[in-house]
Amino acid sequence: MEVDKGKGEAEETRKVAEADRDTVTLKSSDGKLFEVSKEAAARLSTVLAGMIAGGSIDDNGTDLKQIGSEALENVVDYCNKHANSIPSAALISSSISFNTAPFKEPEEWERKFVDRLSHDALFDLVEAANFLGMERLLDVTCHKISEMMKGKSPDQIREVFNIKNDYTKEELEEIRQELAWAFYDD
Amino acid sequence: MAHDGRVSFTTTRSSGDADDRDDASRRDDRISDLSDNILHQILVLIPFLEAVRTCVLSRRWRGVWTRLPLLILHAGEDAPPPRVRRFADHMDGVLRGYSDANVDVDNLFVWVDSDTVITNPVRLAAAAAHLAARRVTGRLAIFLSPTSADMYHMAGDGEAVLLQLPCLPRVTHFSLTFIGVHLEMPMAGTFASLTSMYLAGVRFTDDGEGISDVVSSRCPRIKILDLLTVRGLRTLTVVSRSLVSLRLCGVMELERLRVVAAELGEMVVDTCFVLNGGAGAAMLLVAPALEKLRWEDRCPRELGGPWKLPGCLLKLVVTEVVLPERLDNGARGQSNFTRILDLFQRVHILRLHVPIARDHANQKSLIENLNIPYCPELEFIASHTKHKFGPTIIRLLKRNICVRKLSIQMSPKEQARYIPCASDCNCRQVTIWRDKGVNLIPLEWVIMYEFSGSHDENSFIYYIILRNAKALRRVSIVFSAGVEPTRRFLRKLHKLSAPGCAVEY
Numbered sequence: 001m002e003v004d005k006g007k008g009e010a011e012e013t014r015k016v017a018e019a020d021r022d023t024v025t026l027k028s029s030d031g032k033l034f035e036v037s038k039e040a041a042a043r044l045s046t047v048l049a050g051m052i053a054g055g056s057i058d059d060n061g062t063d064l065k066q067i068g069s070e071a072l073e074n075v076v077d078y079c080n081k082h083a084n085s086i087p088s089a090a091l092i093s094s095s096i097s098f099n100t101a102p103f104k105e106p107e108e109w110e111r112k113f114v115d116r117l118s119h120d121a122l123f124d125l126v127e128a129a130n131f132l133g134m135e136r137l138l139d140v141t142c143h144k145i146s147e148m149m150k151g152k153s154p155d156q157i158r159e160v161f162n163i164k165n166d167y168t169k170e171e172l173e174e175i176r177q178e179l180a181w182a183f184y185d186d
Numbered sequence: 187m188a189h190d191g192r193v194s195f196t197t198t199r200s201s202g203d204a205d206d207r208d209d210a211s212r213r214d215d216r217i218s219d220l221s222d223n224i225l226h227q228i229l230v231l232i233p234f235l236e237a238v239r240t241c242v243l244s245r246r247w248r249g250v251w252t253r254l255p256l257l258i259l260h261a262g263e264d265a266p267p268p269r270v271r272r273f274a275d276h277m278d279g280v281l282r283g284y285s286d287a288n289v290d291v292d293n294l295f296v297w298v299d300s301d302t303v304i305t306n307p308v309r310l311a312a313a314a315a316h317l318a319a320r321r322v323t324g325r326l327a328i329f330l331s332p333t334s335a336d337m338y339h340m341a342g343d344g345e346a347v348l349l350q351l352p353c354l355p356r357v358t359h360f361s362l363t364f365i366g367v368h369l370e371m372p373m374a375g376t377f378a379s380l381t382s383m384y385l386a387g388v389r390f391t392d393d394g395e396g397i398s399d400v401v402s403s404r405c406p407r408i409k410i411l412d413l414l415t416v417r418g419l420r421t422l423t424v425v426s427r428s429l430v431s432l433r434l435c436g437v438m439e440l441e442r443l444r445v446v447a448a449e450l451g452e453m454v455v456d457t458c459f460v461l462n463g464g465a466g467a468a469m470l471l472v473a474p475a476l477e478k479l480r481w482e483d484r485c486p487r488e489l490g491g492p493w494k495l496p497g498c499l500l501k502l503v504v505t506e507v508v509l510p511e512r513l514d515n516g517a518r519g520q521s522n523f524t525r526i527l528d529l530f531q532r533v534h535i536l537r538l539h540v541p542i543a544r545d546h547a548n549q550k551s552l553i554e555n556l557n558i559p560y561c562p563e564l565e566f567i568a569s570h571t572k573h574k575f576g577p578t579i580i581r582l583l584k585r586n587i588c589v590r591k592l593s594i595q596m597s598p599k600e601q602a603r604y605i606p607c608a609s610d611c612n613c614r615q616v617t618i619w620r621d622k623g624v625n626l627i628p629l630e631w632v633i634m635y636e637f638s639g640s641h642d643e644n645s646f647i648y649y650i651i652l653r654n655a656k657a658l659r660r661v662s663i664v665f666s667a668g669v670e671p672t673r674r675f676l677r678k679l680h681k682l683s684a685p686g687c688a689v690e691y
Contacts, residue, residue, distance in 0.1 A: 123216035130224060142224065145217065146231035151267070154242045161217040163243050175242055181279035182238040184271055 024052065026076070027061035028069040040079040046133035066131050071124035074117065078137055081109060106140045114144040218246045222253065230256045233266040235276075238283075252283040255292040259314075262299020262331070273304050281313050284321065290356075291317075292324040300331040307335035308349050311364060319352035323379075325359040332387070337366030349388075353377060353404075363387055366417075371396035375404065382410035389417035398423040413437055426450075434458050443486070446472040456482040457507050471495060471529075482507050482539075485525040498532040502559070505539035505567075530559045537565035540578065556585065563591040580650060583626065593633040596643065596666070626655035636666040637691075639675060652682040663691040 023035045042049040129137040229237040238251045261273040270276050296314045318326040337347045347368045353375025361384035369388040402425040415436040429447040435456040450473040467486035477500040
């Protein structure tokens with residue numbers, strides 16, 4: 001639904017104001033078009049900012065061949081939500097007080113935003129954020145993944161992420177001995 | 187929406203959440219396909235030990251942890267679980283892991299809380315410093331809490347106490363808290379990136395030559411220097427074009443301090459000259475950009491020249507340092523701390539923390555010997571208020587007729603004990619109390635903090651301020667906790683205040 005609507009809007013906008021647009025059109029790998037405000041795109045993505053500044057934005061839809069439509073929809077959705085949210089100050093993580101370059105905790109809406117994603121969609125979004133140089137979105141998605149890992153044993157982590165253990169028993173034993181300081185039973 | 191109908195992935199704050207395993211069998215391994223950079227970004231958000239343990243997940247993960255950009259090695263009850271056992275082994279393991287990988291580390295933090303005892307803290311600190319010398323490009327912080335490592339107590343066990351600091355060419359912020367370790371500064375090499383250095387608890391055996399040399403000649407970018415409870419530092423020379431802030435606290439053996447710093451804006455000297463203040467202590471200050479000075483110390487006897495200080499200081503805080511009885515040898519009674527006021531002609535805000543002496547003669551000589559700079563704002567902190575503060579502040583105001591804003595901070599009273607006043611006590615100087623000759627014409631705003639409505643506070647407001655300060659526009663009274671103003675007091679306040687003067691409380 002939203003995809004089509006976005007496409008419709010995109011065509012409309014192109015007709016109305018060919019020059020001097022305040023949005024950019026992005027094209028996913030499967031050819032779907034999405035509109036996003038130029039201001040938000042430039043602010044949240046270093047790659048898009050570079051393209052806008054360098055004039056390499058295509059009014060008929062800038063090709064982003066690496067990003068599928070679902071991920072791009074989430075990127076655009078994030079940009080729009082980010083533009084509407086009131087940035088709250090002082091959300092700096094206080095858990096590590098001596099870390100003076102702190103990771104900024106995700107805000108409530110950002111948490112909700114990544115929480116509703118499916119497993120695959122989350123990883124698609126990480127890759128899209130990385131590709132587009134969207135630092136904040138990458139922080140938020142990485143934070144979500146870190147929460148999925150936190151407090152889990154290697155076995156549990158393998159299960160959550162479906163990681164195949166390709167070590168031999170001997171190799172594993174060797175590592176555990178080498179890193180005995182990190183492996184002990186609590 | 188496109189994702190409707192799929193099983194949503196909920197947050198997993200507790201381990202073993204059933205939701206984690208929803209349709210695991212049908213999923214691809216997406217996380218292992220992520221680039222190392224992204225994996226690092228994820229792993230720095232989980233406890234370090236858990237990040238290390240990811241090496242057994244699969245071959246892909248084996249060395250990922252050895253290239254994390256942020257290393258937080260934290261032992262103690264405040265550290266996130268899982269709990270680190272045998273911290274020294276832990277450090278060794280980490281350093282071994284990193285010795286193979288030729289990568290930079292942004293920040294290295296070694297943190298040992300007070301409930302953890304480590305066996306060879308010097309070796310541990312040295313290992314961290316040597317890793318940092320090669321790899322760290324940002325912050326290096328080593329904090330060994332006093333109870334986990336105190337070389338004054340551990341030295342007896344034949345323990346090595348010498349920490350030879352390597353040069354840290356790429357570190358931008360260095361902080362070391364390590365009680366009693368004998369710190370030797372490197373003889374060569376430039377701390378080319380260092381902008382701040384914080385040393386606490388360490389001791390020097392070269393009287394301070396090494397640290398003076400490093401800061402003055404080999405830290406071209408240093409902006410902040412903090413030295414706290416450092417022992418064995420007799421002579422400190424800081425010649426720096428970049429230094430902005432200098433803080434010396436509890437450097438109790440200091441005898442000679444020379445600071446030549448064109449950009450220095452803020453300086454704190456707290457309890458450094460107390461032992462040697464009366465003897466041969468000397469100080470030279472060339473700081474034309476100085477804005478704020480907090481002086482909580484005795485004044486060195488010798489104030490050598492040529493001095494260079496700004497014409498007007500933004501803020502000057504002068505406090506008498508109160509020593510425990512056993513340390514207060516010789517210089518008892520009159521301390522010379524107020525001589526520091528002689529150095530400044532004009533100050534925008536002057537904060538004085540002056541003791542209220544018990545006998546009148548002492549108080550009189552203390553105040554009359556004060557050379558108070560021209561200051562439009564005076565903040566006065568009344569300490570030891572077993573006696574009345576009024577006469578003291580009146581004397582101060584008589585000496586400085588240009589104060590426009592006056593704030594007085596009362597200290598909580600010790601009401602339980604009655605201390606009888608001597609015949610020459612300040613409290614009995616009624617003549618001063620009612621002195622009409624006090625010129626308070628420029629005074630515009632009076633603020634009193636911790637007001638408890640005692641007799642002398644009330645009298646001060648009624649007789650001194652409201653009667654004499656004709657241009658007063660504002661009186662602010664902040665009552666101390668639990669004190670309610672009486673109606674009588676408020677009525678009188680309004681009655682006495684001039685028209686156009688706002689009273690707030």
